[in-house]
Amino acid sequence: MIAIIEQWEVGASDCHTDHTVKYLFLTLAKLGMDMMVFYLCCRKLSTSFLNTCSVSIILADALLPFSITCVWFLGVERSPVSLCFILANVSAMYAALPLPMMILGLMDYYLKDTYLCNQSTVCKYLTNAVLTLLGWMLAGIYAFGSVETELRGLEYMTQIMALGCKVSESKVIFYFIWVLLTVFICTMLPFCPSIPQWLKEANRLSVVGGELENQWRDMSIISANCTETKSCNEKDLEGLIHPRPPLWFSIMLAFSAFWMPYFAASVICEIFSFGEPAYITVNLLWVECTNSLLMGVVFWTKSSTHEPYNHLPENVCSWHVFWYLSQGPQQWQLPKTVLNPPEEKRTPVFYV
Structure with missing residues (x-):
């Protein structure tokens, strides 16, 4: 250009x-x-x-x-x-x-x-x-x-x-955006009817996780009220939907729920020929988007059906919440730090 x-x-x-x-x-x-x-x-x-x-x-x-x-x-x-x-x-x-x-x-x-x-x-x-x-x-x-x-x-x-x-323009970022957007659209089409339910359930899991973290903060209260807490957990989780999304799709949903506005804005710029040189497109939005993508790939490949991978740095995507969305309530009793970061570090699942 x-x-x-x-x-x-x-x-x-x-x-x-x-x-x-x-x-x-x-x-x-x-x-x-x-x-x-x-x-x-x-x-x-x-x-x-x-x-x-x-x-x-x-x-x-x-x-x-x-x-x-x-x-x-x-x-x-x-x-x-x-x-x-x-x-x-x-x-x-x-x-x-x-x-x-x-x-x-x-x-x-x-x-x-x-x-x-x-x-x-x-x-x-x-x-x-x-x-x-x-x-x-x-x-x-x-x-x-x-x-x-x-x-x-x-x-x-x-x-x-x-x-x-x-x-110069960045061809890598151009193909990065278009290839990922195409993959997301093609893989989400078969699951379209269930996606709103799964996103709503992911938000509910995030809220319930915060409430359970507050209950588990005082170990003496837990030991005195173990039965009550357990019944409360079961009551909070019994609304989990069926069928649940597969793990790979759940991770993809976690990524797209946060970064889809970035992809949409980039595609609009390309469609209307708003050309941008590489010193503009190679920015921290793209770096953080790439960071989330790589984290999601590693999280998916290294997580098991019994516990999520727990050795990644903090990220804007709620990987663990969507892992629980995929695996169901029987895995809820894992340590609270796996599901819930501290309150000041927790990020919402959805952004506009």
């Missing part, structure tokens, strides 16, 4: 427009959005690789508007690099990041319980930092050797000429 840097009207010397300030505001808006997403989704720093990637993207987002500001203040004559040079190289770097990030993130979660990842917290942070830095370095080498940084003259509209430069 072409980023318009300057434009002017043919025959009118006073109708020259420089878009540098617009790119500055655009990158600042993206930085603000990523910081807000990081605050909402990553309140507690974890030792996962994708969490370190999130921090690195915020730092890169802060460096980009700073560079554009320097070019703007220095001017074309005094600036050592042009705005086209910055946008072309940065977009190519961002476009090269998603695939290695997804591969390394999946390996990080799968190897979490192995000897290779049995390290101290400091070592894990250092390892993730080195891998992230290596990824950015390789992306930079790829960008500097493959991009075109020369301005192109083109007729933008009738009687309007423009100077633009070629910036």
Whole structure:
């Protein structure tokens, strides 16, 4: 895609427009959005690789508007690099990041319980930092050797000429969104009549789980009122619906219940040709969506019919609630920390 840097009207010397300030505001808006997403989704720093990637993207987002500001203040004559040079190289770097990030993130979660990842917290942070830095370095080498940084003259509209430069889009994110959306639609069609019931039941399980956690908080009360608590649990759970969704579909439902608005907004932008360069589409919304997808895959493959996998960092998707939705009330007596995180860490199942 072409980023318009300057434009002017043919025959009118006073109708020259420089878009540098617009790119500055655009990158600042993206930085603000990523910081807000990081605050909402990553309140507690974890030792996962994708969490370190999130921090690195915020730092890169802060460096980009700073560079554009320097070019703007220095001017074309005094600036050592042009705005086209910055946008072309940065977009190519961002476009090269998603695939290695997804591969390394999946390996990080799968190897979490192995000897290779049995390290101290400091070592894990250092390892993730080195891998992230290596990824950015390789992306930079790829960008500097493959991009075109020369301005192109083109007729933008009738009687309007423009100077633009070629910036890269992220094909990986494009296929990531369309492939996942297609898979979700195709797999959900056979279950459409039951999906509203299952979503309602998942919300009910989340509420009941919070009530049971409050009952189980005081162990002396439990020992004195064991029979009463048990009957209460059975009463709360007897409304579980039949048939229950299979585990793989339940995990998919947990993922789509939170991230479907993101997919819908991305698809709308593509349908109406609202092209976005890679330095905009590779953001923390996509990183957190990818993080949830990889967590869901690991949770599904490592959970059993008797207990859910319990060694993943905190995430916005309610994996354990939907695991209980699939397995039924006979598994409810597992430890409360499996089903219910602390009240301040619990996230709603549905978002609009």
